[in-house]
Amino acid sequence: MTSRLIEDGPGRTLILGTLVNSLGNGAFLTCSALYFTRIVGFSPSRLGLGLTxxxxxxxxxxxxxxxxxDRRGPRGTAAALLALAGLATSAYLTTASFPVFVVIAFLYALFERGxxxxxxxxxxxxxxxDNLVRVRAKIRVVTNVGVSAGAGLGGLALLWDTGTAYRLTxxxxxxxxxxxxxxxLRLPxxxxxxxxxPGEPRLAVLRDTPYALLAVLxxxxxxxxxxxxxxxPLWIALRTGAPPALTAVLLLLNTLAVVGLQVPLTKKIEGLRxxxxxxxxAGVALLGCCAAFALSAGRGPVAATAALAVAAALHVYGEMVQSAGSWVIGYELAPADKQGQYQGLFxxxxxxxxxxxxxxxxxxxxxxxxxxxLVLGAVFLAGGLAMAPAVRWAEGRLAGARSAAATAA
Structure with missing residues (x-):
């Protein structure tokens, strides 16, 4: 698996940077809720309100x-916003009141998503x-690896259960x-x-209806x-006879499947078609996933576990092919000089x-x-099938814009 993640040049730097960031995110996500409730003293409802x-x-x-x-260059902008997100994370350690927490959480979300x-x-x-989708697949793999490893570090903080341990995460x-x-910043x-x-809107993506439809789908x-x-976890505990520990097993299998199969699956997804x-x-697989979940309702431990295992397998397969398809569609149907705002919307x-x-x-x-x-499964199927006409519409719109730009030039 390690050899499949090796890249040269910019690809390697992107993958390594993502791995580093995912490690910290995994530890933070594992511990943040308990830090704010057990150490700072917020009630769960107030914490939920602030995060909303x-x-x-x-x-x-x-x-x-x-x-x-787009306007300032993506390399410097990404580096600056990552630094600001890091500072916002550090500012959480000064949180003593709910209003301050809301402000810091707002800034953290703003900089992190930016x-x-x-x-x-x-x-x-x-x-x-040639290597865009392949590197995106590897980025997704190392994201899973990093978050999982970070969650392990966060688990140590949970084991110690002290303010110092949480603050270290x-x-x-x-x-x-x-x-x-x-x-x-080491990238080109x-x-x-x-x-x-003149006359071109500042945020052209907000007027690109076909691309907005792609983003919605x-x-x-x-x-x-x-x-x-x-x-x-809620479905297993409340609606089936499967053991609650099955949740951890299926989550682990999901992570291992993405790590082992995301890159090979991506090799078959190169162009818009x-x-x-x-x-x-993905629509068909996720429909099957939903049907298997429905079949697990009210079943005993063995039957429910079997149905849930099938559901999890279909889920991770649909998840992986949908992700790979979205990378191609999101990038190829966005104007080259406006990738930032278009990817922001997508x-x-x-x-x-x-x-x-x-x-x-x-x-x-x-x-x-x-x-x-069954309703959700039908929604997944409809979304997967609707992508074809939506892509054709967006292709026509992009071709028309390029033709108009060439004529103007």
Whole structure:
């Protein structure tokens, strides 16, 4: 597996920077909730309210900071925003009151999501078409590895359960942001995009309806994220006879599958046609995943475990092919000189799903049960099938814009 992750030049730097940052993020995510409730003393409801307010910043940060990356150059913008996110993480250690916490959490979400948008603009700027999707696949693999390893470090802090141990994980996350930013500064310099032509809107992506549709469809498919993170443990405990420990086993298998299979699967997804097929395949796989979850309802330990294992396998396969397809579609259908703002919009779906997905899927799946799973499966299938006409529409719009630009030149 290690050999498959080796890259030369900019690809290696991107992968290494992502690994460093993911390590800190994994430790932070594992410990942050308990730090704020057990050490600082916030109630869970207040903590949830503060994080929801901060999530609004993450939801709207992508496009403007992506535009800033286009105008100022993605390398320096990404490095600066990563440094600011690291400083915001350090500022959490000074949190003593709820209003201060909300301000810091808001700034952390703003800088972290802004850095993500700038990073998405940096990736195609320093790579070529031949290795873009392959490196993205490897970035996803090392993200999983880093978060898992970081979670292990966070687990040590949970074991010690002291304020000092928790604070060390926050400092580790801060250093990981700074380290990632310094590594990105080793990448080739990327010139800013040309100035806007007279009459061209500042944020052109907000007027590109076909691309916005692509982003919405991708967001729909990203509803698979809360299934494992939020729904799986609740479903096992409340709706099946499977042992609760199965949650940990299925999460581990998901991580191992992504680490071992994401790169090989990506080799088959290179252009728009194969990316569209990937979304169609993901829709079918996730429909099957939802059906298997529905079949596990009310079953005993053996039958429920078997159904949930099938559901998890279909889930991770759909997740991997959808991710690879989204990288191709998101990059190829965005204007080359506006990758920052376009990637900012395309990846806003992640923030939206993380913010609204847990509540909406809990109501749909845990409260409604089997019918809810069938509805969600139909949504996945519809999203996967709708990507083909949406891509054709976006292709036509992009070709028309390029033709108009060539005529004007």
């Amino acid at each position: 307010i901060a999530g609004i910043a993450g939801l709207f940060a992508g496009v403007p900071f992506g535009h800033l990356a 850095a993500h948008a700038a990073r998405q603009a940096l990736i195609p700027a320093v790579l070529n078409a 926050f400092l580790l996350n801060a250093v990981s942001f700074l380290g990632c930013g310094l590594l990105f 310099a990327v010139p800013p995009a040309p100035r806007r032509t 991708n967001m729909v498919m990203l509803l698979h994220i809360p299934i494992l993170e939020v729904i799986l 194969s990316a569209v097929r990937a979304f169609r395949t 990846n806003t779906g992640i923030a939206a799903v993380q913010m609204f997905g847990p509540v909406s899927l809990t109501l749909l799946l845990i409260d409604w049960g089997t019918p809810g799973w």
